[in-house]
Amino acid sequence: MIGGLLTGIATSQWMRAALRYGAIALAVLLFLFSLRRSGERAGRLAERLETTEKANDVQRQMLDAAARRPRDRSELAERLRDGHF
Template identity: 70%
Template sequence: MTGAGGVATLTGSAWARAALRYGVIALAILSFLLALRRSGERAGWLAERLETMENTYEAQRRMLEAAARRPRSRDDLAERLRGGSF
């Protein structure tokens, strides 16, 4: 007797319920691990981006400091060259 009655008893059996329960647990664990991996990748990407931004800001700061120390005119440049402090 195969038919709708056979399928109903198969899904209603204790073995099928246990298999379904373990399947759902496995799916939940897999989903959690994939989300954790994605979160880790995102954190790594953000850390790399932060490091790049820090390097960029450091270079800009050094350029601004150098610009602040530059001679303001040709006369200032000549004085520095004569004084040997260039």
């Protein structure tokens, strides 16, 4: 019974065209959803990369500051006297 109904629907020229356009519309819709999802994923990855770069920059600044620090108390006192600190 169902097979006969589907055969009747599939034989109609208008129904075949409607099914074809419906399938195309569904494929386009699924493709757009996929694009949206991949765009969101790319945005999250870009945000994570930016955050990592900022953290690395701060860490690099801290390492540079640590490399320039006085080695002992006498070097600290000497820098303070010279006004280079």
